[in-house]
Every structure is written in structure tokens, then in C-alpha cells.
Amino acid sequence: MPAGFDHLSTITGPVSLQSLTTDQLKDLQRGLSRLAFPIGKIDGEFGPLTRNAWAEFKTDVSPGNPLLIGAESVALLVDKVSKLPSNQPFNATDKLATMQAIKQECAAQGIGLPTQTAYVLATTQWETAQTFRPVEEAFFVKHPDAFRRTLPYFPYYGRGYVQLTHKGNYETYGNILMRDLVSNPALALDPQTSLFVLVHGFKVGAFTGRKITDFITAQSTDFVNARRCINGTDKATEIAQIAQQFLSSSH
Numbered sequence: 001m002p003a004g005f006d007h008l009s010t011i012t013g014p015v016s017l018q019s020l021t022t023d024q025l026k027d028l029q030r031g032l033s034r035l036a037f038p039i040g041k042i043d044g045e046f047g048p049l050t051r052n053a054w055a056e057f058k059t060d061v062s063p064g065n066p067l068l069i070g071a072e073s074v075a076l077l078v079d080k081v082s083k084l085p086s087n088q089p090f091n092a093t094d095k096l097a098t099m100q101a102i103k104q105e106c107a108a109q110g111i112g113l114p115t116q117t118a119y120v121l122a123t124t125q126w127e128t129a130q131t132f133r134p135v136e137e138a139f140f141v142k143h144p145d146a147f148r149r150t151l152p153y154f155p156y157y158g159r160g161y162v163q164l165t166h167k168g169n170y171e172t173y174g175n176i177l178m179r180d181l182v183s184n185p186a187l188a189l190d191p192q193t194s195l196f197v198l199v200h201g202f203k204v205g206a207f208t209g210r211k212i213t214d215f216i217t218a219q220s221t222d223f224v225n226a227r228r229c230i231n232g233t234d235k236a237t238e239i240a241q242i243a244q245q246f247l248s249s250s251h
Contacts, residue, residue, distance in 0.1 A: 004030045004178040005078050013070030017054060018046050020069070025050065028069070032057060033176045034081045034196075036109040036203040042175045084108050085195065092191035098132040102161075105199045114250050115221045115243075116212055120202055122223075122243035123230060124161045134160045134194040155185055160194035162201065162230060169206065173197050202229055 008027035011020075020028065022044035029042045029050055037053035055066035061080065062073045081087065085104040091097040099121060106117045128135050137151075137158030138144045148157050156167045164170065167182065174181035177196065181187050188194060197206075205211040207230055215226040223240035227233055 005074075005081075008074050009078070011069060011071060011074055014065075014068040014073075015070070017051065017067055017069055020046070028054065028077075030176055030178070031077045031081050033200075034084065035077075036200055038204055041172075086192050086199075088192075090191070092133065095132045098191070101195055102198070105195050109199050109203050111199065111203050111212055113216065113218060115223075115247060116202075116216050118246035118250065119212065119216055119223060119226050119239075119243040120199065121246045122239050123202075124198065125242055126235065126239050127162050127230075132161075134189040134191060136189070137163055137165070159185065159188040161198040162194075162207070164188050164194075164197050164201075172206070173200075176200075205229065208232075 005027050007021065007023040008031070011024065017025075017028075025046060026042050026044040029039045029044070032039050032050070032053045033042065035057070037056055038049060039053045040047075040049045051066075054069070057077065058064055058066045058073065062076050064073070085101050085108055088101075090101040102121060102124060103112075103117050106112050106120055111117070111120070124132060129140065136144065136148070138147045141147050148154055151157050153166050156165060156170050157163075158165045164173065170181040170185055170188065173179075173188075173193075173196075177193060179187050179190075179193060181193075188197070201207045202212040205214075208228060210228045212226060212229055215222040215228070223243045224236045225233075226243075227236035227239055
């Protein structure tokens with residue numbers, strides 16, 4: 001069983017969501033977050049976001065009364081989380097293997113349109129200087145460690161396939177993944193952690209408040225403004241061109 005479900009696994013039920021303990025609700029929120037259902041903060045409180053996210057999960061995976069939770073639906077939740085590509089080891093030193101893992105994680109988190117996947121790949125290529133390996137902010141400057149110490153948000157500078165920055169974001173993803181990214185921010189460089197953060201951030205708008213579906217859907221594709229999901233319009237045209245190349249090569 002993936003980490004973070006010890007309390008939820010004690011449910012035999014079915015029982016009302018409102019009857020869950022704070023720890024059980026945190027487990028539930030964590031699992032729903034891992035599957036990219038919007039729940040807000042993992043706070044162990046039963047609110048409308050948690051209720052609606054569970055109702056969506058039940059509709060998609062385990063039809064039944066959305067106000068109840070039992071052992072069967074818990075098992076389905078845990079199974080889906082355990083099967084996420086970001087929970088599976090992959091050869092992070094191999095570019096093609098990493099690209100495949102990104103594609104699979106995109107599909108698992110519900111942003112699997114070819115156009116969406118192409119843009120996530122393009123962003124990763126740009127942010128990692130074509131290495132497709134987790135990098136640290138300012139890795140390209142002459143004395144990166146000295147530069148990073150000048151940053152106002154040190155030691156929570158950018159790390160990963162896309163730059164996870166600032167203490168609040170490290171805390172948020174640490175809570176979701178049950179990894180202490182605040183005490184040890186270097187854990188954000190772990191390929192599986194970085195893979196989850198990359199795709200989840202695009203899915204829920206964690207980086208700037210803008211989601212990939214704000215710009216790329218089945219009806220329309222705006223590769224230029226999709227950059228707003230990550231970093232305003234910085235290098236938007238260049239990344240859009242890379243995304244178009246990925247999309248063309250997938251056909």
C-alpha cells in the first residue's frame with residue numbers, strides 16, 4: 001500500500017464521509033489529490049471540495065452513494081494511486097524512458113490529449129535544457145550555489161523537471177506525497193517526485209493558478225499562452241514551437 005493510507009485502511013463501512021476522523025479525511029484528501037481531483041488543502045476537514053472530489057471519484061470509478069465510503073471504494077482509491085506512473089520506478093537517466101513516463105503520468109492524471117502531452121513534454125525539454133533530468137534553479141550559471149543563496153526564497157529555490165519554488169509549494173507537495181520536502185527540499189529532485197509535481201501542477205494550476213485546460217482542450221489549442229501555467233509569457237513562443245514539434249512527431 002502506498003504511504004499515507006494507514007488511517008483510511010481501517011474503514012470497513014460503509015460509513016458517512018462526515019463520520020471520518022481528521023486523520024482518515026487527510027488520507028482521503030491525499031489520495032484524491034494524488035489522482036488530481038481538486039480538494040484544496042489537506043486539512044482533515046470535511047468541506048465542499050472534499051465532498052465534491054469524492055463524488056467525482058465515485059462517479060468515475062466506483063458508482064454508488066457519494067456520501068458514503070467503504071472498504072471496497074477505499075481499495076479502489078489506493079489501487080489507482082499505487083498504479084500511478086509516478087509511483088513506479090523508471091530509468092530516469094534515459095531520455096526516452098522519462099518521456100514515456102511523462103506521457104503515462106499525463107494520461108493517469110487526466111490531461112492525456114496529444115496536444116496537452118506535447119506541451120508538457122516541451123516544457124520539460126525547455127526547463128531541463130533538453131536533458132529530461134530534474135535540475136536545480138540556475139544550474140547553468142558559473143557559481144550556482146553562491147547565486148542560490150542570494151535568492152529571497154532560499155533554500156526553496158526551483159528544483160525538478162519544472163521549477164518547484166517557495167516554501168509553501170514544497171509544503172503542499174510534501175503533504176500530498178508524504179515526503180518531508182520542507183526539511184529536505186533536495187527530495188524534490190527525486191525523479192518520481194518531480195514527475196508527479198510536473199503533471200499535477202499543470203493539472204490543478206499549482207504553479208501560477210492557471211491550468212493546462214485553460215489553454216489546451218479538445219476544442220482549442222493555444223500553445224503560446226499555455227506558458228502562463230508556468231512562468232507568464234517568458235519564452236512562450238519558443239516553447240510553443242517545441243510543443244508543435246512533439247505534436248507533429250506523434251502523428
